[in-house]
Amino acid sequence: MFEILDKAKNQGYSAEIFYVKRTEFSINEEKQIYSRFLNEEGYGLRVFKDGKVGFAYSTRLDENLLDNAIKSWKVSERDDANQIPTPNKVNYLNLYKKFDLSEVLKEKIRELEDLKEKKINIVTLNSTAWVSEVGIISTEGMNLSEKRSGISVSVSANYKDSTYVGPEIYETRSFRDPSTSIDEMKDTIIEKVQITSERTTLDFKPKSVILTPKAVYYLVFPLLSHAISLENYYRNRSPLKEGELINEKLRIVDNPLIENSVYSRSFDGEGQQSLNNEIINANVKKFLSNYYWSIKAKRENTASASRGYSSIPYIYPSNLEFYVKNEEEDLSEEGKVYVDEVQGVHTSNFDTGEFSVVGSVSWIIKDGKKISLKEIVVTSNLKDLLKGIQRTSKKRLMIGNVSTGELEIQGLSVV
Numbered sequence: 001m002f003e004i005l006d007k008a009k010n011q012g013y014s015a016e017i018f019y020v021k022r023t024e025f026s027i028n029e030e031k032q033i034y035s036r037f038l039n040e041e042g043y044g045l046r047v048f049k050d051g052k053v054g055f056a057y058s059t060r061l062d063e064n065l066l067d068n069a070i071k072s073w074k075v076s077e078r079d080d081a082n083q084i085p086t087p088n089k090v091n092y093l094n095l096y097k098k099f100d101l102s103e104v105l106k107e108k109i110r111e112l113e114d115l116k117e118k119k120i121n122i123v124t125l126n127s128t129a130w131v132s133e134v135g136i137i138s139t140e141g142m143n144l145s146e147k148r149s150g151i152s153v154s155v156s157a158n159y160k161d162s163t164y165v166g167p168e169i170y171e172t173r174s175f176r177d178p179s180t181s182i183d184e185m186k187d188t189i190i191e192k193v194q195i196t197s198e199r200t201t202l203d204f205k206p207k208s209v210i211l212t213p214k215a216v217y218y219l220v221f222p223l224l225s226h227a228i229s230l231e232n233y234y235r236n237r238s239p240l241k242e243g244e245l246i247n248e249k250l251r252i253v254d255n256p257l258i259e260n261s262v263y264s265r266s267f268d269g270e271g272q273q274s275l276n277n278e279i280i281n282a283n284v285k286k287f288l289s290n291y292y293w294s295i296k297a298k299r300e301n302t303a304s305a306s307r308g309y310s311s312i313p314y315i316y317p318s319n320l321e322f323y324v325k326n327e328e329e330d331l332s333e334e335g336k337v338y339v340d341e342v343q344g345v346h347t348s349n350f351d352t353g354e355f356s357v358v359g360s361v362s363w364i365i366k367d368g369k370k371i372s373l374k375e376i377v378v379t380s381n382l383k384d385l386l387k388g389i390q391r392t393s394k395k396r397l398m399i400g401n402v403s404t405g406e407l408e409i410q411g412l413s414v415v
Contacts, residue, residue, distance in 0.1 A: 013047040014084040016138040024130035042309035051078040081296040085270040087142040096147035101129040120193040121160040136271040150262035159197040166196040196372040206337040213397040223382045226350040229315045230289035239353035249325040252280040256318030263401035269307035322404035324392035353382030379413040
């Protein structure tokens with residue numbers, strides 16, 4: 001890698017190599033059990049000169065990598081914001097837990113197999129564990145690397161008898177510490193399968209909608225990720241405006257410093273120290289940026305660059321944390337609709353935040369019992385959804401890279 005950088009520098013370029021070395025094991029159990037091993041290594045090279053940037057990537061380090069990056073540079077357009085990131089001091093997190101990948105996988109699969117004794121129809125069980133080394137070096141003196149480990153488990157199941165098949169329920173959790181319990185996930189899927197053992201139609205207008213943490217991840221996260229990107233704000237493609245009042249009860253933070261989250265990082269995809277960024281605190285406080293867009297839009301760099309070795313840096317949140325001033329032990333109450341799984345988020349208008357999605361798994365409470373609903377349609381837009389958040393449950397879950405409790409929201413259309 002240093003030889004390539006030296007060659008680039010001798011030809012008058014500033015250069016940067018982002019590299020990933022990853023080992024991954026997975027076990028998947030459906031009708032059959034099979035395992036998979038992945039050993040991946042890749043390098044992404046950016047070259048800078050005269051306000052232009054070129055990029056190439058490869059799974060091998062040879063002369064072609066630099067040659068291809070220079071070819072890319074020759075056809076790129078000049079932009080003064082094309083500058084190579086400067087080195088800075090990084091405070092390292094503890095993102096690597098040493099463990100035997102295959103043994104941890106076997107243990108987690110054994111724990112998941114307990115579900116077979118719970119009278120639910122198991123469709124798939126999966127456990128994956130990995131260790132990655134991620135690093136960045138440059139002609140400007142940057143030389144960073146860290147090891148990151150992670151584990152994910154997932155299960156899909158449904159209710160099934162001789163006359164009825166319920167909707168498929170999918171649950172997944174990810175974490176770094178192999179001692180992390182997955183009992184909560186197992187209990188959750190058992191409860192949801194039981195809820196969907198019978199279904200009814202919605203025959204009243206709900207006074208509010210409650211999004212479970214999973215629904216927040218699959219519905220709110222993709223819309224919000226687009227909206228809080230500085231690039232999209234600069235291009236007038238975000239429904240949010242800097243400084244506007246959203247919700248006096250609401251606070252949203254992008255926090256890449258949660259050590260047990262597999263989405264955390266000591267430095268971002270451009271080698272900048274990871275920062276805890278407050279996105280919304282009643283008002284819109286800031287938009288997430290990377291090095292290029294912070295220069296282009298003349299804003300602070302929030303160190304929110306994400307990338308793989310085969311891509312250039314793009315803006316993406318790490319871990320979004322949702323906080324609401326009104327917290328309750330239990331939001332359960334008749335007259336509300338609970339939404340857990342949604343379909344069709346990709347059809348939303350991300351620039352305006354408008355969405356109309358199918359609630360494929362949802363329920364109501366009647367006579368103290370949770371009863372599953374046949375498919376419903378939830379329609380609104382991101383800004384009204386955020387404005388309508390009234391309360392949250394005290395119990396929080398980390399689903400994907402979203403940390404939240406259940407969110408009670410008023411003003412959504414449900415049919």
